[in-house]
Amino acid sequence: MTQLPGLLDTEAIRKDFPILDRRVHDGRRLVYLDNAATSQTPRQVIDVLDEYYEQHNANVHRGVHVLAEEATALYEGARDKVAAFINAPSRDEVIFTKNASESLNLVANMLGWADEPYRVDSETEIVITEMEHHSNIVPWQLLAQRTGAKLKWFGLTDDGRLDLSRIDEIITEKTKIVSFVLVSNILGTLNPVEAIVRRAQEVGALVCVDASQAAPHMPVDVQALQADFVAFTGHKMCGPTGIGVLWGRQELLEDLPPFLGGGEMIETVSMHSSTYAPAPHKFEAGTPPIAQAVGLGAAIDYLNSIGMDKVLAHEHALTEYAVKRLLEVPDLRIIGPTTAEDRGAALSFTLGDIHPHDVGQVLDELGIAVRVGHHCARPVCLRYGIPATTRASFYLYSTPGEVDALIDGLEHVRNFFG
């Protein structure tokens, strides 16, 4: 078996993930390489979810009975865990949403309804990049259409990096918000935050970072990032679906208006008007995803027990190995950086003229799960002149043996359609 420096003890880790023992298609061992879409869930998180429903289930912040108090403590305890995980200065800066898309939509809508100096209107500009997931494109298109603001973006270089050569023309005095992805879900690129944040701060623009593909895989420190908002989602980091996070700087959350109205987010309500609860509750209308937040807290405990720096080192070693092996496959073209430097563990590629759906289907017959398509980042496919890609993405339980299985599988695909 291939040994690489920096690898985690995957034999032990894999025992925590019951699903990784599954056999598919007449007894083939599952090789799960679709972690950028969603990660698998460790027993430790499943147990916490079970226990929540078996022992503590109640609505939060309203009952005076035992269960309501326990559920509230667990839900708010999860907020503390998230805050510590991302080094937030205050727990009140952590807003629970249902996913990263909702987090990003929330930012766009806060700014759309805001007063000066945050207000986005026809005199102002919004900046994104060509490598964004649709969830960090469409909310800004909607905001631009509704306010008349101009939407601008950074293009991409041929090797899958942001083209920042015209940064001073793209981020200008008119820019109100710059929103970009920390690690691309399709290219794997890790973006240079500092250069973008520096320019945004120069012109007084806010910065929103989509950390959906970063928070699960590397230490994320919101203070070091110097962003104003950071969004990510629970189900890509060993947590359940239905729970996302928006972190925002406290003074912004105090100033900016709520988006969704309803229970939980108010202070007082009359038939004429209402006043709002302080953040984060101001942005959490209605019964929140309580069990899911508690599950995310358990996922963070699990990741902390391993150590995010170790997860990063593991994936870096594996990515280095996977890039090297993929480049040995004839007719294979990596879409994105072709080294492991400044990149995450999602690897997109094309294989000659074979359509990614065919690649994915034949790999599936071998028990290998990859993602095929445009990965909700269609502008990237357009930029590189391809209809779609096949994407393999790794996590803390992925092994060099699984990389080898992928390479063998691709050889099989080539023979099958060759």
Place this chain on the structure above:
Amino acid sequence: MYQEVILDHYKNPHGRGLRDGDAEVHHVNPTCGDEITLRVKYEGTTISDVSYEGQGCSISQASASVLNDLLVGKDLAEAQRIQETFLELMQSKGRVEPDEEMEEVLEDAVAFAGVSKYPARVKCALLSWMAWKDATAQALQDAGAEPGRTTA
């Protein structure tokens, strides 16, 4: 799912390339980016040509080739019966085992029976067939015929 017949049509597509037609449509499958541009040519109610250009997976490309084989030279009413039978097979979720009657109607197209078990791929197989249906409706409309009448 990948029957030999399907791979053969994929590697050596029949009737590929755009030729003269009465109507042209462009259909895409947004989930995977399969695309087809398809033209139909009628002589009276007989399909004299179905020509197409496209890109996409083996299933979508092979399906267009099979369509060309099956429909060119047929009368519209018969072609519609074939299209409906193919649609029925593809929407069967793998529950329909093609019988002799179906095989007689669909010929090579029965090879797609296995595809119907994969919901994500059914659209690939149907892409060219939906494009044909759409192009035919346009051709009939342009010809001033009432679609209902010619099909009766």
